[in-house]
Amino acid sequence: MNAAAMNPQEIIRIFRKERVVIDAKAPIGVMDGGLGGFTVVKELQKILPEEDVIYLGDGKNNPYGNRSGEDIVHLTKQCLNFLKEKKVKTVAVACNTISTMIDHYQPDYDFKIFSIVQAGSDDAVRMDLQQIGVLSTVFTAKTECYAHLIHQRKPQMKVYAQGCPMLARLIEDGDFDCGRIDAELNKTLGGLLEQYPALDSLVFGCTHFPLVQENIERLYPQLIHLINPAATQARQVKEYLEREHALNTGGAGTFRIYTTGNCESYRSVAERVGLKTPLSIEHVPAPQPLNS
Numbered sequence: 182m183n184a185a186a187m188n189p190q191e192i193i194r195i196f197r198k199e200r201v202v203i204d205a206k207a208p209i210g211v212m213d214g215g216l217g218g219f220t221v222v223k224e225l226q227k228i229l230p231e232e233d234v235i236y237l238g239d240g241k242n243n244p245y246g247n248r249s250g251e252d253i254v255h256l257t258k259q260c261l262n263f264l265k266e267k268k269v270k271t272v273a274v275a276c277n278t279i280s281t282m283i284d285h286y287q288p289d290y291d292f293k294i295f296s297i298v299q300a301g302s303d304d305a306v307r308m309d310l311q312q313i314g315v316l317s318t319v320f321t322a323k324t325e326c327y328a329h330l331i332h333q334r335k336p337q338m339k340v341y342a343q344g345c346p347m348l349a350r351l352i353e354d355g356d357f358d359c360g361r362i363d364a365e366l367n368k369t370l371g372g373l374l375e376q377y378p379a380l381d382s383l384v385f386g387c388t389h390f391p392l393v394q395e396n397i398e399r400l401y402p403q404l405i406h407l408i409n410p411a412a413t414q415a416r417q418v419k420e421y422l423e424r425e426h427a428l429n430t431g432g433a434g435t436f437r438i439y440t441t442g443n444c445e446s447y448r449s450v451a452e453r454v455g456l457k458t459p460l461s462i463e464h465v466p467a468p469q470p471l472n473s
Contacts, residue, residue, distance in 0.1 A: 203270045203292075203427035208233035208435075209418065210269035210292075212260050214245035215353040216447055217389030218275025219454045221297070222436070224415035225273070226457050229422075231432040235267050240442020241467035244349040246278040246318020246387070252471045253278060253320070254285045259468035261290060263439070270427055271295070273418055275388045275411070278318050281326045295417055301384050301410030302330035305338070308406065310382050312339035316370055317386025319344035327386060341380065343373040345387070352389040355446040362396050374401060382406035392454070435460050441467035 209225065209232050211218050216238045225234055237260055239245075245253050257279050264272055273295045274280050280296035287294050298321075305313050305327070315327045322344035331340055348365045356362075374380055383404050385391050391409045398407070422428045436459045440447050444462045451459060 203422075203425050204268070205270075205422075205427045205429050206432070207268050207270035208235045210235050210237070210264040210267065210272040211275055212237045212257075212264060212272060212279070213239070213275040213388060214256075214279060215240050215243035215276075215349065215389065215442065216440070216450050217349065217352065217387060217392065218273075219451055219456060220388050220391045220409065220411040221273055221275040221414055222456055223454055224411045225418065226434065226436070228415055228419055229428070230434045232429050233432055233435045234437070235264065235269060236436070236438045237263055237465075238438070238440045238442060238447060239468060240353055240440050240446070242441065242470060243353045244278075244318055245276060246320040246344070246349065247346065248320065248470070250282060250285075250320075254282050255471050256468045257282065258286055258289065261286060261294075263465070265290065265292070271418060271421065273297070273414055275414070277301070277321045277386050277388065281321055281324045293421055295414055295421075297388060297410050297414050298326050298386075299330065300414035300417060301386065301408065302327055304408045304410055304413050305331050305340075305384055306334050308382070308408075310338060310406070312341065312377070312380060312382070313408075314370075314373055314377070314380050314383045314404075315340060315342045315386040316373075316383055316390055317342065317344055318349060319346050321386050327384065341373060341377055342386070343369055345369040345390075348393070349387055349389040352392050353442065353446075355443075355449060357393070359396065362393050363400060366393075366396060366400055370397065370401065374403070380404070382408070384408045385410065392450070438462040439465045441465060
């Protein structure tokens with residue numbers, strides 16, 4: 182049958198995907214290669230207090246930023262499959278490293294996935310800046326993903342990326358010892374500022390890093406603009422659910438944590454961040470890396 186002979190309903194079925202009906206009562210999923218995504222949960226709980234949130238932190242395989250792109254996608258799909266089994270209505274990928282690979286896994290899922298890198302880039306573009314630094318994992322820095330997204334809309338802005346090989350791991354282990362944190366910052370962020378002494382603005386290109394914001398402010402007071410993309414990502418999730426008429430307006434706003442890491446560390450850091458007391462913190466099997 183040719184297109185001219187089809188009725189409108191038949192054409193829509195063939196040439197367009199059927200609209201997915203979202204269950205407003207379903208939870209929001211947040212995933213990270215560890216516990217850094219608690220910074221995103223905090224913002225979601227602020228603006229969407231009635232929503233149920235399920236958090237998955239793959240502490241076992243942290244940091245994702247020291248892995249290959251192929252391995253990152255392989256691990257990420259296992260995490261997303263776990264959240265799919267929990268029947269989430271959308272997922273905020275709080276990990277910048279994982280977000281850099283979003284085009285490699287979003288097509289495999291029928292729920293909307295939000296990238297923290299997109300949120301951070303949006304924040305940078307909105308600011309009237311000539312230059313900006315991005316502090317991230319090594320993988321995120323190498324992809325130059327922030328520069329790519331920012332230059333699409335603001336090509337004149339200079340973007341300087343700096344990878345930190347150990348900072349996320351220290352935070353993931355609950356190691357907030359100022360000496361070790363400061364030493365890692367001095368090696369990485371300190372080096373960036375030596376190279377670009379006029380730099381006064383920085384994007385947290387890893388959701389773990391706002392957890393040591395006080396260290397950064399103390400060591401580098403010249404950084405007067407510290408951008409945490411978590412608030413923008415949470416707002417983008419809310420706007421999407423509003424458009425889809427999928428807000429849970431009568432919920433109690435529960436919070437559950439699943440981790441492949443240390444449950445006590447997750448409990449401690451959740452309290453440190455000021456999150457709603459979780460209903461449960463459950464250890465789950467870790468995704469398997471390639472060639473494991």
